[in-house]
Amino acid sequence: MIQVLKQLRDMGNTVLVIEHDVEMMRAADHVIDMGPGAGSFGGRVVAEGTPEAVAAVAASHTGRFLREALHR
Incomplete structure (x- = not known):
């Protein structure tokens, strides 16, 4: 799915x-x-x-999930 969305963007x-x-x-x-x-x-x-910028925002619940995912 991600690849299809990137193709549409491109x-x-x-x-x-x-x-x-x-x-x-x-x-x-x-x-x-x-x-x-x-x-x-x-x-x-x-x-x-x-995604990295959102991950850096402490008040963001989405940022917390992204932080965890970026550090895997």
Whole structure:
């Protein structure tokens, strides 16, 4: 799936994926973490940027998952 999405991007397409899979997020060019929680507890940008940049944001729950994945 990741390879297909990269092929679409490389063809000049904008690809937007809402995903919680860590491998998919690690392969992304840009991640936007909305939160800090779900539903009425969310709705603001907690972190955005490369997966590495999001991983560096202590307040980001997504960043925590990315930090763990980047250190495997």
